[in-house]
Amino acid sequence: MGYMIGVDVGGTFTDFSMFNTETQNLLHFKHSSTPEDPSKAIVSGILHILTEQCIKPEEVSYLAHGTTVATNALIEKKGARLGLITTKGFKDLMEIGWQKRPSLYDLLKQKPESLIPAGLKCEVEERILYDGTVRTAIDEEGVRSAVRYLKEQKVQTIAVCTLFSFINPVHEQRIKEIIEEEYPEVYVSISSELVPEFREYSRMSTTVLNAYLGPVMEKYVHRFEKSILDSGITVPPYVTQSNGSVISIAETIDCPIKTAVSGPSAGVIGACYIGKQCNIDKIITFDMGGTSIDVSLIEDGKTQLSNERLVEGYPARIPMIDIVTVGAGGGSIAQIDDGGALKVGPKSAGATPGPACYMRGGEIPTVTDANIVLGKLNQERILGGRMEVNLKLAEKALTEHICNKSTLSMQQAAAGIISVVNSNMMRAIRVVSVERGYDPREFTLMAFGGAGPLHACEVAQEMSINTVLIPPSPGTLCSLGLLMADTKFDISRSNVLIAEKENLPVVQSIFEQMIDEGNIMLDKEKVADKDRSFSCIIECRYERQNYEIPIEVDASMTEEVMQEMINKFHTEHNRTYGYYNENMRIQMVNYRVSAVGSIEKPDLIEKPVNPDAQPPKPIEVRNVLFDVEEGYLPTNIYQRSDIQPGCTICGPAIIEQMDSTSIIPPKWIAYTDGFNNIRATYQGGVK
Numbered sequence: 001m002g003y004m005i006g007v008d009v010g011g012t013f014t015d016f017s018m019f020n021t022e023t024q025n026l027l028h029f030k031h032s033s034t035p036e037d038p039s040k041a042i043v044s045g046i047l048h049i050l051t052e053q054c055i056k057p058e059e060v061s062y063l064a065h066g067t068t069v070a071t072n073a074l075i076e077k078k079g080a081r082l083g084l085i086t087t088k089g090f091k092d093l094m095e096i097g098w099q100k101r102p103s104l105y106d107l108l109k110q111k112p113e114s115l116i117p118a119g120l121k122c123e124v125e126e127r128i129l130y131d132g133t134v135r136t137a138i139d140e141e142g143v144r145s146a147v148r149y150l151k152e153q154k155v156q157t158i159a160v161c162t163l164f165s166f167i168n169p170v171h172e173q174r175i176k177e178i179i180e181e182e183y184p185e186v187y188v189s190i191s192s193e194l195v196p197e198f199r200e201y202s203r204m205s206t207t208v209l210n211a212y213l214g215p216v217m218e219k220y221v222h223r224f225e226k227s228i229l230d231s232g233i234t235v236p237p238y239v240t241q242s243n244g245s246v247i248s249i250a251e252t253i254d255c256p257i258k259t260a261v262s263g264p265s266a267g268v269i270g271a272c273y274i275g276k277q278c279n280i281d282k283i284i285t286f287d288m289g290g291t292s293i294d295v296s297l298i299e300d301g302k303t304q305l306s307n308e309r310l311v312e313g314y315p316a317r318i319p320m321i322d323i324v325t326v327g328a329g330g331g332s333i334a335q336i337d338d339g340g341a342l343k344v345g346p347k348s349a350g351a352t353p354g355p356a357c358y359m360r361g362g363e364i365p366t367v368t369d370a371n372i373v374l375g376k377l378n379q380e381r382i383l384g385g386r387m388e389v390n391l392k393l394a395e396k397a398l399t400e401h402i403c404n405k406s407t408l409s410m411q412q413a414a415a416g417i418i419s420v421v422n423s424n425m426m427r428a429i430r431v432v433s434v435e436r437g438y439d440p441r442e443f444t445l446m447a448f449g450g451a452g453p454l455h456a457c458e459v460a461q462e463m464s465i466n467t468v469l470i471p472p473s474p475g476t477l478c479s480l481g482l483l484m485a486d487t488k489f490d491i492s493r494s495n496v497l498i499a500e501k502e503n504l505p506v507v508q509s510i511f512e513q514m515i516d517e518g519n520i521m522l523d524k525e526k527v528a529d530k531d532r533s534f535s536c537i538i539e540c541r542y543e544r545q546n547y548e549i550p551i552e553v554d555a556s557m558t559e560e561v562m563q564e565m566i567n568k569f570h571t572e573h574n575r576t577y578g579y580y581n582e583n584m585r586i587q588m589v590n591y592r593v594s595a596v597g598s599i600e601k602p603d604l605i606e607k608p609v610n611p612d613a614q615p616p617k618p619i620e621v622r623n624v625l626f627d628v629e630e631g632y633l634p635t636n637i638y639q640r641s642d643i644q645p646g647c648t649i650c651g652p653a654i655i656e657q658m659d660s661t662s663i664i665p666p667k668w669i670a671y672t673d674g675f676n677n678i679r680a681t682y683q684g685g686v687k
Helices: 038-052 069-075 140-152 170-182 200-230 249-254 262-277 367-373 391-401 410-432 452-462 474-484 501-524 559-577
Strands: 003-009 013-020 026-032 060-066 082-087 121-124 134-136 157-161 187-190 238-240 246-248 282-288 293-299 309-311 314-316 323-326 332-336 342-348 444-448 467-470 487-498 532-542 549-553 586-597 620-624 633-639 648-650 653-656 661-664 668-672 678-682
Touching: 003 038, 003 262, 003 474, 013 038, 013 474, 026 038, 026 474, 038 060, 038 200, 060 262, 060 474, 069 200, 082 140, 082 200, 121 140, 140 170, 157 170, 157 200, 170 187, 187 200, 200 249, 200 314, 238 249, 238 262, 246 249, 246 487, 262 282, 262 293, 262 323, 262 444, 262 474, 282 410, 282 452, 293 410, 323 410, 332 367, 332 391, 332 410, 342 410, 367 391, 367 410, 391 410, 410 452, 444 452, 444 474, 452 467, 452 661, 452 678, 487 501, 501 532, 501 559, 501 586, 532 559, 549 559, 648 653, 661 668, 661 678
Parallel strands: 003 060, 060 238, 082 121, 082 157, 157 187, 282 444, 444 467, 633 653
Antiparallel strands: 003 013, 013 026, 238 246, 282 293, 293 323, 309 314, 332 342, 467 678, 487 586, 532 549, 532 586, 620 633, 648 668, 653 661, 668 678
8 A cells, every 4th residue: 555645835735645556545725825934834834644544654655745836936036146157248248138128118118137237248258150160169277267266256156148058068968077077066057968958049048047056956856855755755756847747866966947937837737637538528717826826728638838938037948737827816906996997916915914804914805705705715714624714804904905996895896806807817827818819719628726616607708718627626736747747857969950851860869869868867766667758849930930839740750750840840930820821841940759658547436326326415505606796696515525427507606615605606517427527517698
């Protein structure tokens, strides 16, 4: 017998999912986060579960967690003191960046704060050309001088990025060797090992971000690892990557930037798993927590990957699940701005002091306070009765900060807060769907996170999405997703070639090298040969274009495979940009291999469905104000654990459980399937 534990650290709560591999039982738990040291909440939460369930720590067979340490260090600018070594003449590249402005129409909008202190950017004499030939040999004495200078300046980490190192890394590798000789205790990140791709600004930015986070993550990981060992758990823990996979502690220290959005990515993996159970292959995820909402799109049962995104204003060129995040969560603060308009977010009350109703000293109204005033949330206790809330404090916060500063009544203020936050979240859904050529009406909205099911049906109705799926434990889906994740390494190369048969041997050689590298990485993770798989992608563009489209290919790269790739590219280009041109030559730019190691996963069993199942007796009837309704409606409140598979409940209704509350508005019907998912369907026709 063994127990698999997944832990997701959020801004307000830390979520736990534990699976018993023998009995197939799945347990979920929520614990208040400890932002000053996330490992405290993780360890105390795990020990609470083990003690409560009478489980010995050594019986834990698998432990994985999503971390926000890297993200928080970037947001709070609490990374390590950083130095940069680069090619002579290019030390200001991080400041120059690219021609894009942070805000197109705001000329006063500031660029992101520099991560490299003044005077810590060093240039060295060396030059490699675009074809990999050495034009100027490296000045080793100049490198030693730069390293000694950075050591005198007490930098904790050094980023190394030289021109065209992605074609020929020899100079960067020598610089790393010299750093290890002169300053062995310093953390080093070199671009040719981290991101061997062209576009020098993105490559340098990613390397700088990685170096900035390295010592912070190293310190956290060692502290976390020690805490786990001290608790009696003997298995080495895994950490989630932004691409939705898990990696070992050692790999996390080498590439901390790969964990930048690790928590939300686990939720998307969990959504994929549940979608496959339900035979739903088109999903828009709606992950609303205490601080933010994370939205992603799943097509054909696969997550959408982005190979570059902005992290705190800087490009990070690493594979990440394509997630759009908006500062709209249960703890988002509501206020009347100087112009008299009602604004919600992006600032959050967090875990401390939290919403006013939490009785932890918060006095400013939040989305959670509005939901309690409207009757959508239990007005006495949440978290399955473990946490008291205070309706009067919520009303007081709305009165003092919204009603007294506007002409809004209490009812209008609370409803207005929900309307504003719903509008903010709809914009995020449009970004991942409409703005990328997808019709959201063809998708199912999957609601999870502690607050997702509270808002999903009303948001879906506004977007003309007719189906919402709510998993059995929506508030802890991210921690469940950690139990569904595989080990994966993403390997890349750049080589600009025309898509024609003369270049096939070069492409085949590139893929062979990357697959060999992937096998070495999977060897380190002790993945058996039978559990390994590889997927290959080529990023293509028309000649003279500046942006690529990823096309999945077979590693064999025969003439037939290349022709299929060309046909797919035309189709994708037409979907993305609205046109294609079969007469234009296609360039292959970047080559990617995902080396996947399959990990044992929980097998959730479908229960028999009773077609005659009737709704259980409501635990109470509460007056609730729903969106687009003019007044409060008497609404049945159900306990989710009382609802049998096969049961249908007509809205308005509210379904409560430990980790979340699901709102079924008027004109919606909720059906519970054999996996205990709630499938809510809108019955009001076209909006």
